[in-house]
Amino acid sequence: MYTSRYDTVLDIYTSTNHLPGEDTERAPVWIMRQAGRYLPEFRKVREDHGFFEICQTPELATEITAQPIRRYSGLIDASIIFSDILVVPQAMGMEVLMNPGPQFPDPLNTPEDVQKLKTVVDVNKELGYVFEALTMTRKELKGEVPLIGSAVLLGHCSRGGTKTFQKCKTWIFKYPEESKELLGRIAEVCVDFLVGQVKAGAQLLQVFDSWAGELSSHDFQEFSFPTLHYISQHVRERLKANNLPIVPMTLFAKGANTSLSFLAQNSGYDVLGLDWCIDPAEARRIVGDKVALQGNMDPMLLYAGKPAIESAVKRMCEGFHTGKGGWIANLGHGITPGVDPDDVRWFFECVHKYSAKKQAL
Template sequence: MKNDLLLRAARGEETEHAPVWVMRQAGRYLPEFRSVRATHEFFEICRTPDLATEITLQPIRRYTGLIDASIIFSDILVIPQAMGMEVLMNPGPHFPDPLNTPEDIAKLSKDVDVNQELGYVFKAITQTRLALDGEVPLIGFCGAPWTLFVYMVEGGGSKTLQKSKSWLLKWPEESKALLVRIADVCVEYLVGQVKAGAQLLQIFDSNAGELAPHHFAEFSVPTLQRISAGVRSKLAEENIPAVPMTLFAKGANHALGFLAEHSGYDVLGLDWCIEPSKARALVGDKVALQGNLDPNTLYGGKEAIEREVKRMCESFKVGGKTKGWIANLGHGITPGVDPEDLRWFFECMQKYSATASSK
């Protein structure tokens, strides 16, 4: 690796400055992405390794020397597709035939061969890893079972999560069984990504904060633990070195202390709704942290971006040192961001996140 900052930070080590990348960094804010998207359907890109590789590399090319990780271009909803559900993207995700009652679970594939159903992702990862030539590490990912459950039941995005929360209340045991079923596919999928070349894994529980704390503990946490334990166990069985694993449970800041102690992840992602110093006090040195600038800061202009980055860096540092911190936004970058404002964010990060002794 020519740049191993991300991997060192994920292990809790001190780094010269915080490694930085952003969620959805290969996406609609980039004109080069929109150029590819103009002639290719979204899931066509996901399923075509050459296109997925090209889009994954776009931000690395544009921000050479400023960005410290790549993340494979794909989507969390490839898992429901692999389980037999149809998913369309126009413009947001839509399931024409969602799961309305537990009886509908019978429509899902009983056995999922991830190599057959998701082999295109593995090919894209291998191609991308080779194309990167060690410039930065490559991140693989999947959606968390609860977040995928929501899409599969709601049939798309939802502000209320009425259907999926009703499932938990009406059919708690059937809901848990489906969540476990999704988790087991996630394990196989993530192990396949490591075999293909992914050097860090991230699990996105984007809907974690929609659950009451007791429901998060009952329905989401057990499957998050099942994934971390399952991935590590299967890699060990095949004598494959473990890779760091990041959990981003958006909105579940109430559970940070518990997750640091009991989730089995190396890194916990933070949204922008918690002060970094408070998060560090909750987790101690048990895990590294990732985050957490409000994505809308990137619309505030250079002065505001610099001010907020400086503030964030001061809150994340421990005794003037940058240790166990991966810099990121508190959620995904949005389509209207000017790529040059993101460049300024990266430049400010290098300046203000530097460990005092390395300035």
Template sequence: MHDFPPLRNDLIIRAARGEETERAPVWAMRQAGRSLPEFLKVREKHGFFEICRTPELATEVTMQPIRRYKGLLDAAIIFSDILVIPQAFGMVVEMNPGPHFPETLDTPADIQRLLHETVNVDKELGYVYEAITQTRIALNGEVPLIGFVGAPWTLMAYMIEGGGSKTFNKSKAWLFKYPEESKALLNRIADVCADHLVGQVKAGAQLVQVFDSWASELSPYDYRTFSLYSLIRLLNRFKSQLNANNLPQVPTILFAKGANTTIADQALSGYDVLSLEWTIEGGEARRIVDEALARAGQTERTVALQGNLDPSVLPAGAAATEEGVKRMSESFKGGLNNKPRAWVANLGHGVTPQMTADDVECFLKNVWKYSKANAGET
């Protein structure tokens, strides 16, 4: 392990571990990039994956929101992409402007085209780890650094569809036509994802998040059968590898976008934090999670929640943002003296190109205002 400067703000780590906090910690998915003018200047000269693969550039972009929103953010998230995993398998991924795979997996026989049966993450993804170490040094203990990976189902869908999709007919047909082969591929992806997260913790990541961006495309049964089972495999391998390497058991966040019908199952999966998008109220999610834990006899365990303001609110202006953050804070409040109870404030998904830097700053300032008010500080 590296000898990094001591952490001066552990608010998000405490919240992720289920503690009540004096205010809600806040960060935003995709805060590194998207709306920042300084990021757009970097993009004028460098390609997307070029930035990902160049540690100095990835560090710079990761630090940009920390500098711009000085003192308002409680975490940094490394600038990378979930599709570095298919690239590590030897697949070509282009960004023009969205992700595109020139060659997809059309049948299970195509899995043989993947270059690596067992991926050496240090060799294939070492540039991510270098960026994380450089960023931890640059942060100088100001806030924790989040690492991340895509969920096996989401990555499998990209590898089969060749990009985003309105229907995901091709990748879902795989699950139904080739269920055993699909599980084998999901297992293979899950193992590499777990190893990648371990590499990020070795390099200095202090929390990790798993993005299941296409979770909502599956029925509750299919989500449990294919995606959630592979997420649990990923988590178990990750935790066991941390133990084997004498690494800290860092908090884990699961973002299963839109999979609200399986929140109870997610609560029992072992992840420390469930991240929610905007189609469910925070209080309702808390009720579902706590009831699931009680039924399972896990009342000693707290699963934290993260989210969940609709990103479309921010470009609507300061008044709309303030009202939205106020409602969100009321929905998530709880605990002694209405202190935020195991809640990490965030958008329901990521920062969009339609947002200005001022929009994001308005969101952050209102989280500070209303999460402190919920803690009895008016």
């Protein structure tokens, strides 16, 4: 029985893997990057504040996180703390500039460059502003929706040549053992960071591997998967050891669709996020009811007008209703800056309509 919007997303998470949880009348929904560039209220704040200034100022990060919850109150079922994918490399000692997109002025070009990174990272010192923002946001939300924390698995080499990922992929193929060692160091920081987020008030966690689809199945399982599994395993161990809530965890390994079965069986995550390049019914067939799924409309459909959005949402809901297992409605990647907020509202309204159990699909 559906009880409240707050319960909806948590119920879907906790109803996976045979844990106790209630069924829901419709799919809970939120969108990646829902707090940010497409909202005029965000751009208003941005007029007077730099991007990293917002990330590092708890009051500003809280305001940005709460903006979509206010705008879409009654339609959206979760918030995700406003931060950036590059706060972990910053914490490890790398300089990051926005010019206008993210750049590493002094990247890791060879294994010797890893010596530039800090050997020990105190996340409370380096990323305490994120923890403060989480605690402040929990209070600001007043229980309307749960709050998601996150971390991103990201290569620390140059982001140059991103169309082919030449520099990053050259790094891992040329220096495989050094790459695994570096990923292990990143994983340790991510574990500390995620545990700290739960301690600060996060009720769910999402781990992003946005470049997973750039690797073959073999290379994904050799390089990315061990790190992702380490994070899920050690976050839970640390939460238990510190008497903290064992919160649900989502993995969004964008593009790793050929590894879905492997991830469902072995990753240790409660939910797997999907991009738009796999049919929801096929994804459900592959994973069975071992995990919940999250996704997966192409974000570019938000530019196509209300009829196209409605058609895509209806088709998405039909696919996810196939078979057993929980589903959280979302996009297949983050929302982009030029989207009309009214079309986002329409997306939410269509999810409410077509994912409802009483709706004839």
